[in-house]
Amino acid sequence: MTSGQPLIQAxxxxxxxxxxxxxxxxxxxxxxxxxxxxxxxxxAGKSSTMRMVGCISPPSGGELRILDMDPVADGPxxxxxxxxxxxxxxxxxxxxxxxxxxxxxxxxxxxxxxxRERAAELLDFVQLTERADSKVEPLSGGMKRRLTIARALVNxxxxxxxxxxxxxxxxxxRHLVWERLFRLKxxxxxxxxxxxxxxxxxxxxxxxxxxxxxxxxAEGSPRELIEQHSTREVVELRFAAESQDPFAGKLDxxxxxxxxxxxRVLLYVxxxxxxxxxxxxxxxxxxxxxxxxxxxxxxxxHLTGRTLVD
Numbered sequence: 001m002t003s004g005q006p007l008i009q010a011x012x013x014x015x016x017x018x019x020x021x022x023x024x025x026x027x028x029x030x031x032x033x034x035x036x037x038x039x040x041x042x043x044a045g046k047s048s049t050m051r052m053v054g055c056i057s058p059p060s061g062g063e064l065r066i067l068d069m070d071p072v073a074d075g076p077x078x079x080x081x082x083x084x085x086x087x088x089x090x091x092x093x094x095x096x097x098x099x100x101x102x103x104x105x106x107x108x109x110x111x112x113x114x115x116r117e118r119a120a121e122l123l124d125f126v127q128l129t130e131r132a133d134s135k136v137e138p139l140s141g142g143m144k145r146r147l148t149i150a151r152a153l154v155n156x157x158x159x160x161x162x163x164x165x166x167x168x169x170x171x172x173x174r175h176l177v178w179e180r181l182f183r184l185k186x187x188x189x190x191x192x193x194x195x196x197x198x199x200x201x202x203x204x205x206x207x208x209x210x211x212x213x214x215x216x217x218a219e220g221s222p223r224e225l226i227e228q229h230s231t232r233e234v235v236e237l238r239f240a241a242e243s244q245d246p247f248a249g250k251l252d253x254x255x256x257x258x259x260x261x262x263x264r265v266l267l268y269v270x271x272x273x274x275x276x277x278x279x280x281x282x283x284x285x286x287x288x289x290x291x292x293x294x295x296x297x298x299x300x301x302h303l304t305g306r307t308l309v310d
Contacts, residue, residue, distance in 0.1 A: 004032045007067055007159055007190055008053060014061035015048045015214075022048040024214035025062060030159075035181075035191040037208035039201045039296060041306075045214040046194035047087065050163050053192065055079050067158065080108060083157035087164045089144045091136045091151070098123065098132040101151055108155040115154075122150040126180055142173025149180060160184065162193040166200060178203050198296035210296075212304045222296055229302050230294035231256050233272035237279065238264045238288040247284065254278050259301055264288075268298070 008030035015023035023045040030036045038046040051057035052064060055075040064071055066078045091100050098119050105115035123129045126146035136144065145165065152160055165181065166174040181204055185191055195201050201208050202222045210218040210225070218225055235255075239247045248260045255269035269275040272291030279286070300306075 005068065006031055008036075008192065009065045010049075010062065011064075012062035013049070013052065013059055013064055015045070015052060015057065016060040022214055023052070026209070026211075026214075026216050028209065028216075030190065030192055032190055033185075033188045034206040035185050035193070035204050037192075037201045037205035038194040038211055039196070039198070039205075039208050039300070040194075040211035041196055044211040046211055047163055048214075049211075050161055050192070050194055054082060054084055054161050080155065081158045083152035083155065083160040085149050085152045085160065085162045085165060087167065089148045091144060091147060093136045096133050096135060097128055097139070097147055100136060100147060101154055104151050105154045110155070118154060118156075122153055125153075125183070126150045127176070140173070142169050142176060145169060145173070145177055146180060149177070153184075157189075159190045159192060162191060164194055164196070166195075166197065174200070198300070201296055210300055210303060212300075217303045218299065225296060225299045226294050230298040231268040232270050232294060233268075233275075234292055234294050234298055235267040235269060235272045235275050235279070236264050236288075236290040236292065237267060237284075237286040239284075240287040247286075250282060250284060251279070257302070266298070266301075268294070 006029040008028065010026060010028040012025045012027065013023055014021065014025055026049065038049060040046055048057065052059050052071065053066060055066065055071040055078050058072050067081055069078050071078055095103060101119035101122060102115040105118055110118065123132050126149060128143060128146060128150070131139065131143065139147070166177050169177065178200065181191060191204070193204065205222060207221055209216045218229060220228065237247070244260050244263070244265050248258050248265050251258050251265065251267055254275055255267045257268045259266040267275055276289055276291060
């Protein structure tokens with residue numbers, strides 16, 4: 001990751017839709033060469049922020065500079081230097097895989113020859129060379145997603161915006177997309193992504209902000225956020241009962257905090273195995289016990305009182 005003048009700077013950024021405030025005065029800086037994430041549930045304001053950064057939706061208030069330009073006055077100049085991978089694939093089903101890239105390249109004034117060369121490079125990068133002459137429709141969801149990412153790279157952008165890049169994909173397809181995005185990051189491309197998958201944020205992001213209700217509730221690297229807002233380990237206890245609440249009260253004092261979810265109780269502790277021994281010593285008999293490391297889901301639960309998938 002490199003340092004330098006931020007490529008994206010937001011101060012007090014606001015987006016309103018009538019009486020509804022989707023983004024409520026956020027401050028963000030994205031530096032060259034980093035992978036920056038917006039983590040939060042649906043409705044947190046992530047996509048509204050991305051639309052402002054992508055110069056598709058004008059801010060309602062605050063300041064926003066992209067590549068040291070004003071997105072309202074300089075929208076076309078900024079968009080020419082961005083790559084955008086939207087939440088929903090909007091590929092042209094009438095065109096082949098290769099044509100989806102070469103036709104799109106022409107919008108940026110890239111010559112036909114250069115577009116064909118660029119398409120060949122990108123299809124190799126996203127591992128779709130063998131499907132170059134296939135139509136889009138029969139492609140799997142993972143292939144369509146990789147093609148959408150390839151299309152976002154046609155103009156050799158300085159910043160790539162990825163809105164929920166792996167939503168709807170199976171685990172194998174998600175990991176292949178992650179691997180391609182990690183390669184981009186290694187090449188020095190600046191990535192800005194939204195996600196509600198904690199493992200995606202932990203895998204890809206150098207830094208991230210946690211958003212809830214249009215506001216930023218925490219910021220830092222995944223490791224920093226976990227260290228600041230959670231314990232080293234979590235014990236998940238599932239009791240064979242309709243409600244987990246009666247058991248939670250009996251666990252008070254065993255850890256730094258106790259969270260009750262509909263189907264389990266979470267015990268936040270420095271040492272999971274030791275905590276399990278204490279639970280057993282109390283005479284409690286959970287139907288299922290899992291000891292795991294803390295993750296960003298635990299950070300979000302602590303900060304907002306709910307899980308990312310609520």
